[in-house]
Amino acid sequence: MFKRIMALVLAVLMCATMTVALASCGEDEKLGEGAELLPRNTVTKSEGVTIPADFKIGLICLHDENSTYDKNFIDAFKQVMTALEIPSDRYFIKAGIGEDDTCEAAARDLAGNKGCNIIFADSFGHEQFLKKVAPDFPNVQFCHATGTSAKTAGIANLHNAFASIYEGRYCAGIAAGMKLNEMIKDGKITAEQAVIGYVGAFTYAEVVSGMTSFYLGAKSVCPSVTMKVRYTGSWYDQGKEQEAATALINNDKCVLISQHADSLGAPTACQQAGVPNVSYNGSTYSAGEDTFLISSAINWAPYFQYIIEQFCKGETIATDWCGTIATNSVVLSGLNLDVIAEGTEAKIKEAINAFKAGTLHVFDTSTWTVNGQHLTEYLADVDGDFTGETNVIHDGYFDESNADSFRSAPYFDITIDGITNLNTVK
Amino acid sequence: MNFIAQFLQRAILQGTPLLFGATGEIITEKSGNLNLGIPGIMYVGAISGVIGGFFYQNSVKSVNPFLAIMIPLLSCLLGALLASLIYCFLTITLHANQNVTGLALTTFGVGFGNFFGGSLIKITKSEVPYVALTKIAKYYHSSFPFAKKLGWFGTLFFSYGFLVYLAVILAIVATVLLKRSRIGLQLRAVGENPATADAAGINVTGYKYFATCIGGMVAGLGGLYFIMDYSGGIWSNNGFGDRGWLAIAIVIFAMWRPNLAIFASYLFGGLYILFNYINAKMQLLPIIQMIPYVVTILALILTSIRKKRENQPPASLGLSYFREER
Structure with missing residues (x-):
């Protein structure tokens, strides 16, 4: 009985292989993908900006870098950290932070324990928790992608951003x-x-x-x-x-x-x-x-660079910011x-x-x-x-x-x- | 007719990973092992096949169809076998609690898949986090060349990759084996009453190991099918979703019969995609997608009320066998 079953399974596999072998002939050379029409620019530090030695920044992500959405933020974040020569012990990425009170805990940890000057959260649902934490840390800038209420919340250190x-x-x-x-x-x-x-x-x-x-x-x-x-x-x-x-x-x-x-x-x-x-x-x-x-995609590197350099220059970060094609966003x-x-x-x-x-x-x-x-x-x-x-x-x-x-x-x-x-x- | 044929075709494609999982779980449960680690084993099977396929695809200039099929297939079977052996060793040899072990194995399997999936994604340096094994996956996806010429009949019966047919064959073979062979009889005896089976000279430990490992390997093929055939060779972390749990629900719905699992899997597959074909409003989606689980609960209630002996789970399901307790 066992032999008969094995023979049947092997026969199916052989038939499948034969069928697909026939389909494998005659593949043409391809031209492939052309150069990017709007590439991500190389990030270079703006003139006259000095990043203080104790500057720290935190990124709160809904998932990790195996998520399409979050990878876009994490890649841009790391690109800017490298370009602005911020060493890895002065930036923090908190991945897998849900749109619940874990976000509040993460933001408090980054602001209170880690001593971050700027905290950025990447998901729409994070905003309500940043709104709770931001008033307790008035010297920390809380920036948030896709959010809607920075202008109406009346919290000076809360900022929204998106791109066109x-x-x-x-x-x-x-x-x-x-x-x-x-x-x-x-x-x-x-x-x-x-x-x-x-x-x-x-x-x-x-x-x-x-x-x-x-x-x-x-x-x-x-x-x-x-x-x-x-x-x-x-x-x-x-x-x-x-x-x-x-x-x-x-x-x-x-x-x-x-x-x-x-x-x-x-x-x-x-x-x-x-x-x-x-x-x-x-x-x-x-x-x-x-x-x-x-x-098409949003490039968050220009915004990360903008908020860091504004902070380091002692200038205010826009309450709401929208990147465009012109800003390479x-x-x-x-x-x-x-x-x-x-x-x-x-x-x-x-x-x-x-x-x-x-x-x-x-x-x-x-x-x-x-x-x-x-x-x-x-x-x-x-x-x-x-x-x-x-x-x-x-x-x-x-x-x-x-x-x-x-x-x-x-x-x-x-x-x-x-x-x-x-x-x-x- | 074409509309119905296309709906049924998609239902079968959606139902196939469930069928592999359900068949594997039924074989396992017939030995008295309640393997709630099946969702994890399906993940392990999938990522093992992807790892094998990834290194093969990247190591050759032109892909050999035979190796393109066999390397991921054998890698998948090996990965699923090792995961099943973990479960076997813990529950059969060490008599650990089956529920806890199974749930832990599922957590482990999903993490294992995402860890190695993430590692492969890093190697590819892809802008979007996925691994594309399209060059080898097309051999899994190849169907009969005459399918398109036969209209709706071809769509319904001949438009699938070989794993879809293999899932049905395995379910039928499992049905025949369990019902009509000496191995099946002895396996059922082990699942119903291991002490009696042991007294009759049946190697209880051997059967439990054998059934759990074979069941795990069959379930692992469900993960491989989902990646290599259904998803066209695209691995994304967590892409397989909660299909493993659906497979376990089908075991109950099909009343531990692999032949009924064929119908049940396709039914669940159909319900999964139904919202696209009846243009259900988005707001109703959660309700429509709840139906398979509601049906499973109803099936459980009905079988419990009727108490027909042949519709019950194996009597020693979920219990460790201690020879000394006889």
Whole structure:
């Protein structure tokens, strides 16, 4: 009996090997991934800045460096520590700090026991705990990514920061639109079949802002494009993201996929289905050599450098700060030269230059409508109380992430025409 | 028809790691060992396969299909075997509490996977933290070339990598072995009443070791499948999620029958992805994803009420066997 079973198992294995051996013939040479379109600049210490010998800084991370989200912070943090010659015994990284009272304990430890001058926390849910700790340590600066309440909390040493990632998303959208144009031109799809699928984590403004800017980037070169969105209800779930992307491809007839969630689920689904993918948070080229187009990400190094140098110069850190393409806070990977459509790089560079010159606005109200109407006014929730109270449309565009006038964290939460949410009540 | 076929195909793909895990756990539990370390062993199996595959992929210029399959496969089996042996040594030889040992092994296995996964990620120096074994994974993912020509029929039956078929074969073989072979009878005897089995001359320790190790290796294949086939060779820390616990839930749902576990695994897989196919509102997601567990609880209640002897777990499940206590 045992021999028969073994024979059966071995037969299955041999059949599998034979099948795949046939598929292994004839692989072409690839051009690979091109140079980064917006690379992370080398960090150099600003002139006239001296870092005191007793300066210390702490970083609080939701997960460790094996998380896509947190690695982005940790890498940038270490890059700045090296560039500013801050030795490893004067900076502290507390990884795996949940959005609960462990965050408060970590912040108190960094401020009280470790003697940190600046403490930075990377997750939205950390903010409420920093708000509790900051008043007890008025000489310590508490900086927080993605937060919303530094301006309204009335705590002088609490600061928020974000980046205009929607500009990067818009550029990535151009690569998607150009690819769709190529597919239309080659007769693979009709103009009406230019449907993008988008896998989102939650219905938060951060996700809505990112996907809308991506869509508008695609629409700027491919006017007939539409987009269908599926939410997974999780920031990181390989299975759910992969299944959502697969459903978008198979059932919703989407011919290109992008995502705002942290696992490799969507890029994997695209690679398996042979559908182009626009990634996020860094290049996923090696996971999808035949389908990856481009990726955008936030570079936190400029902000880390800014807060350290401001502190060391004895100057105040902005209550709210938003990095841009100009500050190197928004970066773009290289293009997959084997997959992108001709002319993509030139189009993206055109947009980058326009952003730098201030002549291009992602949310230009003349380029999108809501129920067929161009908006002239929109009351956004800028103070974080989940009720819109501030008009953020002026001079013909929705002024997203304006840290000076409004706040750095995204507040664009409008579902515009052309985008269909498949599994939300909105 | 295509819509249904695609849904069922995805349900089968999602259900396959659960099927490996459930089959492995049933084989183990039939010997009286309640191995709650299965989720950890699945992690160990997955990362062991990834380690083997990683060093093979990086050491050659062009990948040999046979080695691309065999190296991760054997690495996975070896890793799962060693993890199972830890459990066996602690619970069978040292008579440690099975629940505690199993839970500790799961914690250990997840940590083991994430530690070595993280180490490999460091070696790759990837901007995004993952390990891509796409060059060898495509051989795991290869399906029958004629699948696409057969429409929905091909999608439903021929569009899978070989591990999907192996999972079904192993479940059927386990069913036949447990029900109709001398080995199966003796194994069940050990699980029901080890003292009686011992008196009948059956090597209780040997059977417990054998079943737990084989069960662990089968479960380990579930981890390997998830990485090499389902995820296309992409390892990310914690990517496997809580599938190991679902596999244990399926054991109860399937009433310790591997053939029923095939159906149960695909049902659980289907429920896992259902929200995409009925366009359920996001707010309902937690409720929809709760269904498999609710169904398991209902199955437990029903089997407890009916008390049918063939639907009960092995009588000595979770108990250490002390020969001296006879």
